[in-house]
Amino acid sequence: MNGLELQERLIRRQRHIPIIFITGHGDVPIAVNAIKRGAYDFIEKPFQDQDLLARIESVMKSGRGQLAARERQHLVASRLTMLSPRERDVMDRVIEGKPNKCIAKELDISVKTVEAHRARMMGKLDVNSVAELVRLSIGWSKPGPTL
Numbered sequence: 001m002n003g004l005e006l007q008e009r010l011i012r013r014q015r016h017i018p019i020i021f022i023t024g025h026g027d028v029p030i031a032v033n034a035i036k037r038g039a040y041d042f043i044e045k046p047f048q049d050q051d052l053l054a055r056i057e058s059v060m061k062s063g064r065g066q067l068a069a070r071e072r073q074h075l076v077a078s079r080l081t082m083l084s085p086r087e088r089d090v091m092d093r094v095i096e097g098k099p100n101k102c103i104a105k106e107l108d109i110s111v112k113t114v115e116a117h118r119a120r121m122m123g124k125l126d127v128n129s130v131a132e133l134v135r136l137s138i139g140w141s142k143p144g145p146t147l
Contacts, residue, residue, distance in 0.1 A: 004030070007037055016070070018059040022047070076136055079125050087121040090114060094121075094130060095137050 001009075003021050010017065021034050024045040031042040040059045043052065083091065086107070093103045100118065104111045127133045 004034060007034065007039065011037060018062070020052075020055055020059060022052075076125075082124045083121055084117075087117050087124070090117040091121050091125075091133070091137075094118060095134055 003019075003023070007019055010019075016038070019034075019039045021031070021039055021042045022045065023030075023042070026042060026044055034042055040062070041055050043055065080088075086109075089107055090103060093106065098106070100111050100114045104114045107114070122128070122133065125133065125136060127136055
């Protein structure tokens with residue numbers, strides 16, 4: 001199995017780990033394909049040891065941030081599954097910036113009911129403000145790059 005085949009197998013198994021390709025006979029299309037599929041870097045032989053070490057250090061720093069982002073996405077996803085369909089309806093409208101009165105009219109429920117759903121939804125998602133809710137929803141709907 002070559003490096004590209006290994007990368008493809010890891011992708012199919014949803015194993016997102018940083019990959020640095022090292023090759024003695026790579027070409028531009030292969031490098032571009034590897035990078036597009038999530039490889040962190042592509043180095044041609046011969047190379048300097050210090051260059052490789054610097055790239056490994058760089059991928060480790062980058063990987064920590066992306067790992068934290070992926071963990072946050074999984075946490076958000078699990079919290080979203082705890083919402084009732086009505087709480088999700090309310091959340092979607094709150095994110096759109098609609099006031100409770102407008103949400104109540106759209107959903108054909110009372111303002112007090114909207115307030116109750118909104119409070120439960122905010123509690124389940126562990127957010128304290130609409131700004132936090134919007135940040136959370138942006139982070140969920142636009143996942144970061146995958147390693």
